[in-house]
Amino acid sequence: MEKEKEIGARIKERRTALGLTQEDLAERLNVTFQAVSKWENGISMPDITLFHKLANVLELTVDELLNGATSETPNAPKKQWGKITGTVTKDIHGDVGKIVGDVEADIYGNVNGDIIGTVRNIFGNVEGNIMGEVQGDITGYVAKSLFGTVQGSVKLGIRGRCLGTVIGDGINVVPDKKKKKVDKS
16 A cells, blocks of 8 residues: 555656646546546556556656656656757657657657647647647647647647647637727627
């Protein structure tokens, strides 16, 4: 029972550090938020088949999830990657700069520049414009404008202009504050 409480505390600590709710984590893992609550309170453990995906979402290794920080990574800061050009085929755990090319994997962090190319899923925010394609979902927001395509949803909305296409549901376009309100009376 002690190990369950340690792992549960680690899950809760990382979830809150990443700004995720229990519902957010549950949605990414295709479980109920009640299951996440039980894990965090040490009542039960995640199914063994979920550990790899859970560790990825929490930006940890499976070893770090099960045993805590290793001597090589005690409280390590989030990795930062610069401009990506060409093709990346493995998941990226950390923030990236501008993407000019293809990321044939998921990004577990923010994209701090524009996307000109394709990305599978982004578990974070896009601080720039999207001029290419996101083949899955964006769990955060798009800070600037969408000129390309998002095949999935944009969970926290598009804060700039939406001149492209969002095929999935869940888009929330933040209205332009400079537009004048029309009096309908």
